[in-house]
Amino acid sequence: MLFSELGLGPDVLRAIEDKGYTQPTPIQEQAIPWVLQGRDVLGCAQTGTGKTASFTLPMIDILASGRARARMPRSLILEPTRELAAQVAESFETYGKHHKLSMALLIGGETFSEQVKRLDRGVDVLIATPGRLIDLFERGNIMLNDIKVFVIDEADRMLDMGFIPDIERIVSKLPKIRQTLFFSATMPPEIRRLADAFLMNPKEISVAPPASPAETVTQAMALVHEVDKRKALRHLLRTEDVRNAFIFCNRKRDIDVLRRSLERHGFNAGALHGDMVQSKRTETLEAFKRGDITLLVCSDVAARGIDVQGLSHVFNFDVPINAEDYVHRIGRTGRAGRQGRAFMLATPDDDKLVSAIARLIKREIPMIAIDGLESAEFGEEEARPSRGRGGRGRDRSERTKDRGERAGREASREERAPRAEAGQREDRPRDERQRDERPSQPRESVAAAEARRSEPRRDRDRDRRRRRDDDDDDVAVIGFGDHVPSFMLRAARPRPADAARDTKAEALDGAQEG
DNA sequence: AAAAAAT
Structure with missing residues (x-):
């Protein structure tokens, strides 16, 4: 199947071609024709499946063929995190480059004035995180009466983050007659109920999770004492052929400590977590994508959906508390058929978390020893100096x-x-x-x-x-x-x-x- | 044992 067979217009196809793509991913192949027909879509798909383009491509087409009324926005996309919202905006820019569509990225942590100015000039597409959208709406800066296409992305994560009441409020401001696209990686009953409430006779689409990380990511784990973690990490960083890597910590407060420690030891590291000012978050992620920073010490804000092309490694400095987060974290590497490597540092206390991960991914993570470090044992008492x-x-x-x-x-x-x-x-x-x-x-x-x-x-x-x-x-x-x-x-x-x-x-x- | 989002 080719992009040209999905019914997309010539300008969008040209942008896709410019980008070097010819074949749609399964979700794109299944979703795009229905979206173009104006159907509601309930998509069960994870990040890394090409989901974003499955809605941005047809939306560009739909918007291009319609006309704005009094410069009111005609489409709205909700994302759970600011970085994901920014990523969707990039997708619109990439594929909409031959169109004259305007958009506004409405996320927290940035000044209102720029966003308001944009809204006043009139935009076709709103890409937003819920909090800022509601804020702007309540200040009277946004009209939502003319929204024709509404997208809820990562619905299950929105649920986790307690966004559902916000989403319900937003939906209540939208026209009843509209097209709704609803995406979620999982379909627990609450999500299904939500979908029933928001969608009308949706076309249900489900795609297999992207090649499970087990196939494209080489995994390993070292069992070390808490006090040896930084040393173990440095050893891995020096012995592995690291082009660039995410280093995940469980706690925000540990992130900067680790970053500074790495820097002291001569590594080129940045930090990314939700307590940083937004400008710094954006700047750091950009620098990382450019390659100016090679290591990014981060929280789970970066675990899902963030797409850095050709990430060579993921290091779990801490064992994630939720097993699914392990899959999301290591899924940042080994994307698009490339090979990736993922290492995790576990301490004796992490016994249960590690078994939960093994159960979820249905395999044991191979254990490695770190040269020059005494390896620890599960169940052993862990010294806790602090x-x-x-x-x-x-x-x-x-x-x-x-x-x-x-x-x-x-x-x-x-x-x-x-x-x-x-x-x-x-x-x-x-x-x-x-x-x-x-x-x-x-x-x-x-x-x-x-x-x-x-x-x-x-x-x-x-x-x-x-x-x-x-x-x-x-x-x-x-x-x-x-x-x-x-x-x-x-x-x-x-x-x-x-x-x-x-x-x-x-x-x-x-x-x-x- | 945590993080994500409006101020």
Whole structure:
């Protein structure tokens, strides 16, 4: 089957040809003729199947043959993330280059004024993430009365992200008579219900997931101790022939730490996650696509759908919490028939997550050893320097139990005479002991006291992590020994209330407060 | 054990 047989107009075909494509993918082959006929489509397809072009190509054709009324937008595409929205906009630009269609990319994190200006000039296509679209609509900047083609992309992910109420609101502003294209990688009952509500007599299309990563991506996993992860990663980066790679972390706060660590060791790394300002996100992704940056340390914002041509490697610095995310992450490489390689660093604690992944992909991930690193074993206790005492030599259930009991002890102590149980204090880390030297506050409820107590502890841990990163990677800092720096006994950013209390406490020097 | 999205 060729693109030229699908009923697309000559200008779109020319753009496709310019791009060097002749054969449509299965989803394009199945969807395009129906979309051109004006039918609603319910498409079950993952990213990487050529789904985006399956709606942009016919939409360009439809829009080209129609006319805008009072310059109102005639089509709307909703995407779950800003990067995906930007990618769809690129697709419109690529395939619509022989047309005079105008579009607006309406995503958060960018200034309103540019988007509003564009809307005022009149656009044919809106490509948006839900939040910004609603915002602009409520400010009266968008008319949705003339939307003829509406696309919901990645519906299951929208569901995961809690966007469904937003989508329902948006749909309620659209004309009842319209064409709706609805795409989802999976069809759980809630998604099916949603589709029933939004679509009219849809043509259902389902394509096999893209060649499962198992076939085009060579996978491997190293089992290492938490403290050795960065070293293990560096070893892989040096021994593998890495052209460019995504390095996935589970937590945003770990991303920049890892990026800096890589940079210190001479790697060319950027970062991408949802807490960065949008301009930086865009800039970084562009630099990565150009090859100015070769390593991109990222969160799952980049796990799905982001298409970087010819990505050679994916590294899972952390084992993903959801098994499906593993498939999405490694699916960034080995695309379009190319070979890709995916490595994962697991720690002894990741036992269950790794088996869940193996179950999902129906195969074991081959285990490799890293030269010069002691390899770890599943089920082995993992040293947790950042937790202070109680990490080594005891298993997790014991530790958890201990923490629970300790919390209980402290709570009851708070209720009774706070200083009475000196004997038990030796069980606790020194910094906590010292905290107790402060005057107690009898009127504070137990819950409030616990909340107050746990807050500085979080800040302490954060500081400790920062310190570790400044140290040489190979040196694990375990606890503080006998010295507790005074700043550790305060919150890192004292709120005015805390500060006041602390000063007061010092002044009273142990006296009881009323 | 997390991340994604409006400000």
